[in-house]
Amino acid sequence: MSGKRHLDIWSLVTLGGFVIVVAFLLYPLFDIFRYSFIDKTTGALSLGNYLTFFSRKYYYNTFLHSILVAVATTFLSTVLGLPLAFFTSRYRIFGAPLLNTLAVLSLLSPPFIGAYSWVTMLGRNGFLRRALVSMGVILPPIYGFGGIVLADALQFYPFVSLMAAGALMTTDRSLEEASRNLGARSLRTFFSVTFPLILPSLTGGALIVFMMSLSDFGTPMIIGGNYLVLPTLAYNLYTSEVAESPGMASTVSILLMVCAFVVIILQQWISSRRKYASMLMNRPRPQRLHGIGAILAHTLCFFVVALSTLPLAVAVYYSFRNTNGPIFTSGFGFDSYKAIFFDVPRTLTNSFIFSFVAVALIASVGTLLGFVIARRKRLSVHILDPLLMIPYMVPGTVLGIGFIVAFNRKPIYLAGTGVIIILTYFIRRLPYSVRSAASILKQIDPALEEAGINLGSPPARTFRTIALPLMKAGIVSGAIMSWVTSMNESSASILLYVGKTMTMPIKVYLSAMDGYFGTASAMSTILLLVTGISLYLVNRWMGGSNEAIVGS
Amino acid sequence: MTSIRIVEVEKSFGVTRALKGVTLGVEPGELFTLLGPSGCGKTTLLRTVAGFHRQDSGDIFLGDELVNDMPAYRRETGMVFQNYAVFPHMTVFENVAYGLRTRKIRGAEMSARVEAALKRVRLEGYGARTPDQLSGGQQQRVGLARAMAIEPRVLLLDEPLSNLDAKLRVEMRGEIRDIQKHLGITALYVTHDQEEALAISDRIAVVESGIVQQVGAPWAIYKEPSNLFVATFVGTMNLLEGEVAGPAEGGRVRVRAGNIELRVVSPPAEFAGRRLVLGFRPEDARFEPPEGAENRLDASVRTRTFLGSIATLELDVAGTTLIVEYHRPESLDELRAGGLARIALAPASILLFDAETGRRIVTPAGAAP
Secondary structure (H helix, E strand, O other): OOOOOOOOHHHHHHHHHHHHHHHHHHHHHHHHHHHOOEOOOOOOEOOHHHHHHHHOHHHHHHHHHHHHHHHHHHHHHHHHHHHHHHHHHHEOOOOHHHHHHHHHHHHOOOOOHHHHHHHHHHOOOOHHHHHHHHOOOOOOOOOOHHHHHHHHHHHHHHHHHHHHHHHHHHOOHHHHHHHHHOOOOHHHHHHHHHHHHHHHHHHHHHHHHHHHHHHOOHHHHHHOOOOOOHHHHHHHHHHHOOOOOOHHHHHHHHHHHHHHHHHHHHHHHHHHOOOOOOOOOOOOOOEOOOHHHHHHHHHHHHHHHHHHHHHHHHHHHHHOEEEEOOEEEEEEOOHHHHHHHHHOHHHHHHHHHHHHHHHHHHHHHHHHHHHHHHHOOOHHHHHHHHHHOHHHHOOHHHHHHHHHHHOEEOOEEOOOOHHHHHHHHHHHHHHHHHHHHHHHHHOOOHHHHHHHHHOOOOHHHHHHHHHHHHHHHHHHHHHHHHHHHHHOOOOOHHHHOOHHHOOHHHHHHHHHHHOOHHHHHHHHHHHHHHHHHHHHHHHHHHOOOOHHHHOO | OOOEEEEEEEEEEOOEEEEEEEEEEEOOOOEEEEEOOOOOOHHHHHHHHHOOOOOOEEEEEEOOEEOOOOOHHHOOEEEEEOOEOOOOOOOHHHHHHHHHHHOOOOHHHHHHHHHHHHHHOOOOOOOOOOHHHOOHHHHHHHHHHHHHHOOOOEEEEEOOOOOOOHHHHHHHHHHHHHHHHHHOOEEEEEEOOHHHHHHHOOEEEEEEOOEEEEEEOHHHHHHOOOEHHHHHHOOOOEEEEEEEOOOOEOOEEEEEEOOEEEEEEOOOHHHOOOOEEEEEOHHHEEEOOOOOOOOEEEEEEEEEEEOOOOEEEEEEEOOEEEEEEEOOHHHHHHHOOOOEEEEEEOHHHOEEEEOOOOEEEOOOOOOOO
């Protein structure tokens, strides 16, 4: 298939890929880059913003905060995730599938849900705090560093547990048997054989957590109080700066991207060394535990998952409490749901329509570009491939700022439209879709497509009749995952929405900030339900594999 | 029936030169094999004929038509793939019908041609099955039927048997040849398996490093290899390097190779004083030769390997190792490791090569008996 010099459909697809990357990625990012070097008062090029950032404590502290939060979240996620992974993959844990489902659900739970649920539990007037106070236990305030780390770690730890469990389930059992045969005890075998084998996956998962908490905007916004991190600083600066010249916000965005870039490079480097997941001839069989060991293992696993599920349960519970405005009254009912359906039905339809259109775009464009990446080995494709991965390292807040700066003027004027929201969903999710399509194709023998060509099918027809049907399952499950993330997207769209383009996650945020926990909870519960149903469909489609989920 | 002509075809991948000016002609109805080790360029050549690669220079003709700029999907070559490439999301019937559908052949004619193709590969009644219900051999039959159903101008087979087990491989190669001869279709066949090539081909091109080393009928390739590469790649060849040790007498000359001296057919005069490589096949050693036989050698048996109908022996002759075949393994006891063996080599069975160029030196009696 390679080597044909004439233009065909795939040359056009490659060209389209470049157009998308330039117009909706490089152009807005370059705008941010440019503004970060422009002096606000004089309009001249200068390093002033950067110098200000690193000389004023208010600014450089947020940088340190971001790093501290990300490090602490990563550490806590590993502490929670690794034992869970170990016990559920190596021992028979009663209810392991349920634990797995709940962990995935909290991973993909709507934004802010963890943050404001912990506020309702442990905030100034939280029910859990009052209960503990009555028992004489005084906890430190939840707002700030501790709250952010708690909420983030309990949402993101499944990245660690799922990836570590994946590695633990695919290490060759005979390696551990060899270690024991050579005289090493269980603990020594774990640390000298098992742990080094899963270390690449473990660090891979941990770095994703680092990245997620570094770029997380919603949680620090709600539970951070005065403890600012880079995304919240950028947001605050942006909303207070005049939109014409978002100088300092741009500088913060660039710094945030640099951090993300370093993490991505690290992650790539580590995953390139991940060569252990070898032949699966000798998968480890889960062992049965007895006595005190069984009790301890079960307690630990259930405790971790219960803790991460707690905020979701609290949100569902409060969504059914009767309310009077922001105040919860006694009894249960559908007040909060009624409020949503009667006051802001537009929010629901917006979310569904924007996500649906975005997913259609993501799935089709992603599949076509994935095909080009996987099957066309030429210079233009080798250039396009890494460009398509850029959104992966652009935090939502940064992309939001870039979009609003770039598309608030000619030639592309999109401010205040639904299109700009759809585009953010599309761009943010595109790398995953391209990657997943390309990796599905790598498992399909290219000879099948060559056979189609050889039998007389032109390239487009071969793609439609051979490649596409074989990719279907992967595309559908990828599309459902895109649907989940689009429905829950908030960090970019929160900068771009106007009244008529408000979406569900944004309404959750606004309600939570205004103290309307009932509305926020009901909205979150709906999102949670959509997420749960979607995950169920992915699971059925992929036969219970976590791959599609971890890949997101 | 269509011929294939490949003229001065060059192809590079980056800095790797895969084909260095290949010229070949395949006659109509011929089963022509490209034989060579992996990475020699034989598959690249086949795929260039199919249109999956575009040559950097040179021409490819199918019949009288120059197809250089014709895209693969219009070349009407029927290709059979190493990994079968049977479409897993289609039934056997749909697989075979695929090429007919692209040609807008529908309805009764399509069904008839699919059934005929399946019958030819002995898969009648398998149409409704899906590929995962078939064995490897059956899948490759589907691949063959699919390629033939479109009545292609030429059949291209890319190591079609290499994923099958040994016994099935032998069975299938016979079938492929029968079908090819029955249809009278021109076939270009790629394999790295020399036995398969010898068994199936009308003619063979031995390819190495992107260069055609020799083209010829199977027996010629085996008995008259044109150079040391062909001699050692096809079959086993014992090689001894040495030089002429005395004047020619009676059409014979003595050559000294290490501690062994052998009488061989005199090379032409222009090779006087050149270093020679002597080669002989394991089956050319004669056991228990009569007194006075030429080139009698006393050897000690180093190892022996029983292979059923024959045994191979590794002999030590004055410090040189020779591989020979023994055809009466029932009396093998006489030839146990550490024992003695006496062999003789007829001068006419010893091939001469120029040590410098590796080319075979053609001698008057050097041809096959």
